[in-house]
Amino acid sequence: MKIIVVGGGGREHAIIKKLKENPEIEKIFALPGNGGIAADAECVPIGATDIDGIVKFAYENGIDYAVVAPDDPLVLGCVDALEAQGIPCFGPRSEAAIIEGSKVFSKNLMKKYGIPTAAYEVFDDADRALEYIKTAPIPTVIKADGLALGKGVIIAMTREEAEEAVISIMKDKKFGKSGNSIVIEEFLEGPEVSVLSFTDGKTVVPMISSMDHKRAGDNDTGLNTGGMGTVAPNPYYTDKVAAECMEKIFIPTINAMNAEGRTFKGCLYFGLMITKDGPKVIEYNCRFGDPETQVVLPLLKSDLFTIMKATTDGTLADTPVEFYDKSAACVIMASEGYPVAYEKGYEITIPSDIADKVFVAGAIEKDGRLLTSGGRVLGVTAIADTLEEAVADSYAMVGQISFGNAFYRHDIGKRALMAKVED
Secondary structure, eight states, X not given: OEEEEEEOSHHHHHHHHHHTTOTTOOEEXXXXXXXXXXXXSEEXXXXXXXXXXXXXXXXXXXXXXXXXXXXXHHXXXXXXHHHHTTOOEESXXXXXXXXXXXXXXXXXXXXXHTOOBOOEEEESOHHHHHHHHTTSOSSEEEEESSOOTTOOEEEESSHHHHXXXXXXXXXXXXTGGGGSSEEEEEOOOSOEEEEXXXXXXXXXXXXXXXXXXXXXXXXXXXXXXXXXXXXXXXXXXXXXXXXXXXXXXXXXXXXXXXXXXXXXXXXXXXXXXXXXXXXXXXXXXXXXXXXXXXXXXXXXXXXXXXXHHHHHHTXXXXXXXXXXXXXXXXXXXXXXXXXXXXOOOOBOBOOGGGGGGEEESSEEEETTEEEEOSSEEEEEEEXXXXXXXXXXXXXXXXXXXXXXXXXXXXXXXXXXXXXXXXX
């Protein structure tokens, strides 16, 4: 069995490490992969959005199955193109990936089908949006409609910040065409929870919940990033909350997509906020979240490839999906200056006895050395019986890894460990 995994970050490294556990899989190609992934798969220099190149490689190399991990190729129709060549895939077709590809689509879907989310207004004219801001409740949340590398959401605490956000997105085109339309929505309060789920379009199986840490600095200060660390499970995702989410959010979303003729297969990510009025959807992602994947998949007891095939074949209801009764913590080691500007090319040193617990996101291999090449460089993940132990173990490993210009948060898991939760 020969497989390709499209993408080249920490998420893809976590997926590849898990897929390697299946003895049926003889060969894994990463397109494009990275310097660290090269230790676990053969990297091929084909970009994740080079749909023609991906399809050509898969067809010419007799690929049996494809895992399309990032949002861009999914929205662009990578799964559609591969399936047209008879290659089965894990991931949604473009008609379903729109649930992440367009914030306007997803908000309108939730409104139409009664799925709990923040109140909102949609604008495709900057002047109308600015006029609305003059009387809108503050704080407010402004979202670019399309994909923006996870950075298209701005929480405006003042009216001035809201106006700046509208101008930046719609007039200055900070995110290009993704900002042609925007969503301005109600500011919700409460703990956030990430829930990734497997679905074959009929059955939905939530994975272990997780808590992301988006801000660059300790105590949730600094700029928003793609994620500086994660822990799992999330203490705020109680059995009661999980049951409510299944009834009011998860199943209704799958049913809504089917009703729209956009059946979703693959990994559907639910970004949730547990408000005083119950759980509400902040956002959907059409794929595994990163770095959530780096704590969720190491806790997966069942075989990942078997589950992926079941989502493709429509047999998820008959496929066991079990997780270890343990906790996981991932600390992201990044380049100083991320998410704005940072230097690259520093050598990374990882002790061999912990290498299997490190997911590489931004590194290249050169002359046998691993060098930094991105903002987020490594995800260092520990699994333990308790969250406290997992956090301590993760930071202990971080202390053994070195590269110039490295920085990381020192409080990953702190909020979860301090959580006071009533079921």
